[in-house]
Amino acid sequence: MYKATVNITLRKSILDPQGKAAHNALKNLGLKEVDQVRIGKLIELDIDADNKEEAHKVAETACSKLLANEVMEDFEIEIHEN
């Protein structure tokens, strides 16, 4: 069994209104050091595969077919042995 951790974020070129709102709130909190906030999604998949590469392939298909919308989102996959 492998665990895939998928990070989905809005593409860099796209304005992230949620991140912007959170950034403003952080500034109001007094955390002036925070320069930028981008908000995304974290998805964990437990994958039954023979090896790490196969698990990565499964996760990649899951991302491009459903979990991420590549018109506006990027994704990164990390595979760990369970």
Next chain:
Amino acid sequence: MSATFGVIVFPGSNCDHDAYHAMAHVMNAKTKFLWHKDTDLSDIDFLLIPGGFSYGDYLRSGAIARFSPIMQSVIEFAEKGGPVLGICNGFQILLEAGLLPGAMMHNQQLRFVCKQTHLRCETSDTLFTRNIEEGRVLQIPVAHGEGNYFTDEDQLKKLQDNDQIVFRYCDSQGKVTEEANFNGSVDNIAGICNPQRNILGMMPHPERAVEELIGSDDGKLIFESVLDELAVA
């Protein structure tokens, strides 16, 4: 033989009865509900994918509905030239299914917006707008949190060059302004069609604008266009 309209019902659709009312009771068209598990569209002449929150908007609006059994039939219906209108969540589903280009993001100001809006009809060259002259302003309400239409510059240029932008948000005088673009959509886009011009996706709700009593009946112009098209087809 009169045309039959089909309204698709997903778990979480909530404008399906409004759409049915508009088409069956106001337009007097033969109309039937189609459950998302149905796959037989052989007696349907026009498909409407209504608004709502199919599958609770889980993951992204429309992302799960796209895998419903009926969607494969919808894709085949559309590829054969069958007319398909997706409204609000229906538009989001058409984007997720790849039947229309682009994606929907959260409204720029992050709020759900429910209000009357003005739309400028940008092309009469679709079966949905054949009775509406270009530049005419329609008053049709919106109700959405994720209607901020996005597409990259190349695709936007294609939409512009191919005359695929059907409706733009405008002011009451028909001016396409930044203030009128309340959700932040690229190029004030409120509705687009595919290159073959038989699929229209729009965020505003024409089915909620078919009776003067509730503010506007401009939405009827769209349904009348479709009925006229089907009557001569």
